[in-house]
Structures are given as C-alpha cells and as structure tokens.
Amino acid sequence: FLFTEVFGGVVGGPMGRAIGGSIDYVTFLLPAITIQVALMTGQGGGIGLVMDIEEWIFEKVMVSPMGTTAVFLGKTFSELVRIAIQIGIILGLGVLLGAEITTGFLGALGVIGIGVLFSLLFISLTTAVAMVTKDQEAMMSIMFPVMFPLLFLSSAFLPLNALPGWVQTFAKFNPVTYGVDAARAVVLGKDVMEVVNVTCFSGMWNTVIPALGVLLAFAVVLGGLAVFSIRRGTSTDVE
Numbered sequence: 001f002l003f004t005e006v007f008g009g010v011v012g013g014p015m016g017r018a019i020g021g022s023i024d025y026v027t028f029l030l031p032a033i034t035i036q037v038a039l040m041t042g043q044g045g046g047i048g049l050v051m052d053i054e055e056w057i058f059e060k061v062m063v064s065p066m067g068t069t070a071v072f073l074g075k076t077f078s079e080l081v082r083i084a085i086q087i088g089i090i091l092g093l094g095v096l097l098g099a100e101i102t103t104g105f106l107g108a109l110g111v112i113g114i115g116v117l118f119s120l121l122f123i124s125l126t127t128a129v130a131m132v133t134k135d136q137e138a139m140m141s142i143m144f145p146v147m148f149p150l151l152f153l154s155s156a157f158l159p160l161n162a163l164p165g166w167v168q169t170f171a172k173f174n175p176v177t178y179g180v181d182a183a184r185a186v187v188l189g190k191d192v193m194e195v196v197n198v199t200c201f202s203g204m205w206n207t208v209i210p211a212l213g214v215l216l217a218f219a220v221v222l223g224g225l226a227v228f229s230i231r232r233g234t235s236t237d238v239e
Contacts, residue, residue: 001097003029003157023188030094030101031111031183032156034087035176038115039151041083042122043143076123080116087115102189103204110186110208117215118179122147124222131229150176155184160194171195175218182211 004026091101091108101107126143133139153167154176160168171177172195181193185207193207201209 001093003033004097024098024100026094026097027099027187028184029157030091030099031187032180033094034090034111034115034183035118035156035179036151037086037090038083038119038179039122039147039176041086042079042119043126043140043147075127076120079123080119083119084112084116087112099187101187103186107186107189111183114179114182114186114208114212114215117212117219118175120219121175121215121222124219124226127226128222128229131226131232150174154180155194156180168194175215178211178214182208182215185211 088108091111095101101111103110126139129142130139133142153170154174155171156176160171160177163171177195181195185192185204188204190204191206192204193211196210198206198210200206
C-alpha cells in the first residue's frame with residue numbers, strides 16, 4: 001500500500017512505457033511483494049533453527065533415528081506452509097487495492113507456487129548460516145545486509161531497462177529477478193523477462209520456464225549446502 005501510494009503516481013507512466021503497455025503500478029508491484037514476503041519469511045527457518053539449538057531441542061532431534069535430510073525437509077515443509085498462506089493473503093490484499101491477476105485463480109495458485117519455490121532458496125541459505133553461527137544475532141546481522149541489496153538490485157520495483165546498466169548486470173545473477181519475473185509473467189499473462197531472451201515457448205512461458213529452471217538450480221545447490229551444514233555442524237555434538 002505504501003509503495004503504490006508513494007511511488008505509483010510518479011513511476012506509473014514511465015513504468016508502463018518501459019514494459020510495453022499500460023499497466024497499473026499496483027499490478028506491476030504485486031508479484032514483487034509476494035517474492036519479498038517469501039524472501040523475508042524464508043529467513044524464519046534459520047531463526048527457528050538457532051532457537052532450537054540454543055534450547056537444546058535440535059540436539060535431541062539429531063540423536064533420534066530420523067535422518068538429517070528428513071529433519072531439514074520437515075522443518076522446511078512447515079515453513080513453506082506458512083509462507084504459502086502469507087502469499088495468499090498478500091494476493092488477496094493486492095486485488096482489493098486494485099491489482100489485476102490476468103490469469104485468474106489458477107494464476108494466483110501459480111504465484112503461490114513460485115513464491116514457495118523461491119523461499120526454498122533462503123530457507124536453505126539461512127539454515128546453513130544458522131548451523132555455522134549458531135547464534136541468532138550473528139545470523140541476522142549476516143542475512144539482512146544480504147537480503148535488502150538482492151531485493152532492490154532486481155526487477156522487483158522497476159523494469160530493468162529503466163535502471164542503470166550496472167544494476168541490470170547484477171540482476172542477471174540475482175535469484176530475486178527470476179522469482180519476480182516468473183510471478184509477474186503469471187500475473188500479467190505475458191513474457192516479461194529481460195535478463196534471458198527465450199523464444200522457444202509461447203507467451204508467459206518464455207519467462208516462467210527458464211525462471212523456474214534457474215530457481216530450481218539455486219534450490220538444489222543451497223538445499224544440498226543446508227543438509228551438509230547440518231550434518232557437519234551436529235556430527236561432533238551427537239557423537
């Protein structure tokens with residue numbers, strides 16, 4: 001609400017021309033806010049893990065017959081359910097503010113799915129950082145300076161072709177760009193990706209499919225890092 005009220009009247013016109021058509025800023029912004037929710041809530045996995053470690057709950061779980069991967073997947077799934085609910089609430093509020101999801105109810109479900117997949121990256125990353133620091137304040141002091149630049153140096157709040165060249169270069173390697181572009185393509189029902197030129201599919205799928213591929217690659221790498229950090233960080237204590 002604050003972003004649309006403060007910046008909507010200023011950037012709405014230029015933003016519409018940059019993306020190639022007339023579009024309300026609240027509609028343009030909605031996918032970015034859903035990804036922001038997924039990003040910020042994703043760090044809750046690491047915070048909860050640190051609290052479990054500090055209260056000696058995690059060590060008790062690790063000496064149970066449950067495998068390390070199962071522990072990570074169980075905690076992750078509980079976080080994903082909460083994130084999906086929060087994104088659903090954001091989408092509902094966005095529609096009340098005037099946003100239009102061109103692809104309808106199925107599109108809204110698609111945005112929720114993209115947000116859940118995107119959140120896996122940061123649940124995994126914060127889990128790995130939590131296992132290294134084992135301290136809540138240290139983990140948050142590391143993650144906050146990482147998350148905010150990733151959010152603003154992306155296509156979240158303005159089209160990339162309206163941003164400086166160095167930001168466009170950084171955005172090509174920024175997972176937030178791919179999450180936002182995938183969600184925005186579903187909301188608008190059109191191809192919006194600027195960092196990768198894909199034409200072998202049709203319409204919005206030229207954005208959604210390559211973006212999901214990038215997010216899946218990030219999720220696999222960071223998920224493996226999270227499981228490795230859990231095993232390494234607890235093996236000595238468990239023994």
